[in-house]
Amino acid sequence: SGGAGGTASNGDVDHGRDVDLDRGLDTETDKVAEWSPERRFARFAHVVGEGAFKVVYRGEDREFGREIAWNAINMKAYKNVDKQRILDEVKMLRSLRHPRLLGFYGSWFxxxxxxxxxxxxxxxxGTLKQFVDKYPLSMTTFKKILRQILDCLAYLHENSVMHRDLKCDNIFIDAADGSVTIGDLGLSKQTVEGAAKSILGTPEFMAPEMYDADYNEGVDIYALGMCALEMLTKQAPYSECRGVAQVMKKVTAGLPPDALGELAAKEELHDAYEFVVKCVKAIDGRRPSAKELLDDPFLAITDADDAVVTYPLKKTDEKGTHNGGDVHDEGVESAGDGGAGVEGVEPEESVRSGGGDEQGAEGGEEEGGPSMGGDSAGEDEGGARFYDEEDGRTSDVGGEDGGSEGGRERHASAEFDDEGDGDDRG
Structure with a gap:
């Protein structure tokens, strides 16, 4: 779909107009509603996506004549310690340049x-989730997508950055050429001495150690494994669970999603199953690095990989699914910011809104599902465990609220404003 459309004058906000030939001429949503401080970026009224604390609008970079995503974060919704984290993370994001990352053009307070x-x-x-649901997937395409994601993760990890919210809803793909772009880095975190200390992410894709609030880059590899599982089975991990509380119970008990057992039963996909297990299972407290996985023999493409291994998803009612939001430091589910920077899907499709499905679910078990306690915890039918064999820990979900000096975020914002130098991604 199209480029920046027509150009608008740099006059008063009320008179600014933009034309998108794909959506029609001179609509109400094409009015310029707001300008950046230096009037380089224009924001239109058209909402691309919306989360609990962030709204993403369509806009235009008037200097380069390109469409942009204007991401507005409501800082009033955050505690002081989280406000500082947001400022630090946005400043970190503008330093990253990689072909598989959304281009970052500027920021201000x-x-x-x-x-x-x-x-x-x-x-x-569209998103990777939409792509695999809509199109047949060959093993060649599957491996090419994984290699692109791993290449980007290797870059992030080399720069001491963890994504922490990698999922098929946050990975975008151009169906024309299969190129992948990783977005929604809003939960990314630079590591200090190799470990992070907060609970953030989407429960279905969060590694068990994240609930201990002490983890490293291996959590992104775990999430990659869950993305691979969803691509191959067309099921979201832990879709058998009735709410976030049940997902958390299964993950912290070391129980894999039912979809992994279904993949194990497909003899023709045994090598793919082994690769997924390699990503999600910690051996001696670690998982393979992104660089190591790029050299994994499984990702070598052969002639046999041209065969289709999955087909478009049939529209059927899924049992027990829930509307997955994100988990933040207090362990409370909130709406995700999934559609950030992406157009081509309606907001309700691209944003996973937090729900209350977990209410009343705690303490319950899935019908016919495995026990959440006892000796069976941590073992699935195929024998895969997510924790180290010697480490069967479980953990409570929670977080400590840290304080910060008053006005700290205002001081940080003095170094924060930067409308960018116009550089495109690497």
């Missing part, structure tokens, strides 16, 4: 609205 705004590339393709 709006004291009147008490918002942090950052501007990124606007991606017109």
């Amino acid at each position: 709006d004291p009147e609205k008490y918002q942090v705004v950052f501007v990124t590339e606007l991606f017109h393709g």
Whole structure:
């Protein structure tokens, strides 16, 4: 789909207009609603996606004539310690350049609205989840997608950055050429001495150690394994669970999703199953690095890989599914920011909104499912465990609220404003 459309004058906000030939002429959503401080970026009224604390609008970079995603974070919704984290993370994001990352163009703090705004590339393709549900998937395509994701993860990890919320909803793909872009780095974190100390992410894709709030880059490899599992089975991990509470119980008990057992039963996909287990299972407290996995023999493409291994998803009612939001430090589910920087899907499709499905589920078990306690915890029918064989820990979900000096986030914002130098991603 199209480029920046027509150009608008740099006059008063009320008179700014933009034309998108794909969506029609001069619509109400094409009005310029707001300008960046230096008037390089224009925000339109068209909402691309919306989460609990962030709204993503369509906009335009008037200097380069390209469409952009205007990401507005409501800082009033965060505690002081989290406000500082958001500022630090946005400053970190603008230093990253990789072909598989959404381009980052600028950021600033709006004291009147008490918002942090950052501007990124606007991606017109759909999500990886939508792609694998819609199209047949060959092993060649599967491996090429994994290699692109791993290449990006290797870059992030080399720069001491963990994504922490990698999932098929946050990976975008151009169906024309199969190129992949990883987005929604809003939960990314630079590591200090190799470990992180907060609970953030989407429960279905969170490694068990994340609930201990002490983890490293291996959590991204675990999430990659879950993405691979979803690509091959067309089932979201732990879709058998009735709510977030049940997902957390199974993960912290070391129980894999039912989809992994279903993949194990497919003899023709045995090598793919072994690769997924390699990603999600910690051996001696570690998982393979992204660089190591790029050299894994499984990812070598052969002539036999051209065969289709999955087909478009049939529209059927899934049992026990829930509307998956994200987990933050207090262990409370909230709406995800999934559609950030992406156009081509409606907001309700691209944003996973938090729900209350977990209420009343705690203490229950799936019908016919494995016991959540006793000696069976941590073992699935195929014998795969997510924890080290010698480490059967489980953990409670929670987090400590740290304080910060008053006004700290305002001080940080003095070094924060930067509308960018116009550089595109690497």
